[in-house]
Amino acid sequence: MASPYLCPSCKTNKTRFNIIEQKPKSVKLDPQSGEIMEEFAADQAGPLHLPYRGPDKKIQCGVCGLIENEEAFVKRAQYMNKQS
Template identity: 65%
Template sequence: MSVPYRCPNCRTNKSRFNLIRQVPQSVKMDPQSGEIVEEYTSGQLDPFHTPYRGPELKVQCAVCGLIEDEKTFVKFGEQSF
């Protein structure tokens, strides 16, 4: 379902946005070199590795550059000024 957005920062933009899809990659890195030692799939995380729980989508206002969760733009788009 489509919902209207509005930028909570510049307050005028209702049509120009960049949608940023977040794709988490679970890895174990070498602390000295920073190289990836191991890459995990979602089903094989070790007990000390918490899975990503952040939003799948972030939105950037293409007018002022503000980046926030999609919920922020949706909530502001519901309000009428």
């Protein structure tokens, strides 16, 4: 469901945002070179590799550049709607 946003930093932007979709990739790196040695499917990473538990997307304010979880922008809009 769509929700209105309001930037929690500049507190003026209600319309200009960048939605950043996060697509994690589980990998094993070479410790010396940093090269990817192996890529794992999400359920095949093994017992020593924790799965990604972060948000699916982040939001960037198109005015001031703040990048936060979507919830911060939604909560600020809800708070300001209650104040009006």
